[in-house]
Amino acid sequence: MSTNKLILGVLGGVAIGALAGILLAPDKGTKTRRKILKKGNDYTQDLKNKFEDLYNKTSKKFDAVIDKAEDLATDHSVK
Template identity: 35%
Template sequence: MNRNSGNAILAFLVGAAAGSIAGILFAPDKGSNTRDKLSYRLHKYRQSLEDLLDDLVSERNGAFSEAKSHGEKVVNDAREKAEKLLEDVDELLSHINKKTDN
């Protein structure tokens, strides 16, 4: 889920919560019933937001983990190539030293 869709979902949830609250507050019902309904709906919206945050955090951690493993692979490849180059340089130097000794 990209950042825009996360913002869209959050905006939708906030709008839905505001609409529900306004509808409940203007409904002709007893105050205790209205408060119970409001409390129930707010609890549902809170749970939805917590689920959304959990999804976003797990997605971020997954992306971070993927980037980290890709970075480690690049570093390992570079290390192997550098070690190979050092071996080649050592071989060339020893070859040059043998020729100068003769």
């Protein structure tokens, strides 16, 4: 299983568990809706941050591979 699928699975499970806990808690409907909205926003931001981190790491690795390929191409064309 890839790391991305694992992260998404864990976040999904946490979100479902939090949602179930909020829905089953004995609060008024307005309070419950606010809690759901806040948790949803928190999870959305967390997921966005994780994807941004993944994108940045992947971009850096891709750029390093391109630089290495350009260096190798330059070395072979000089010889």
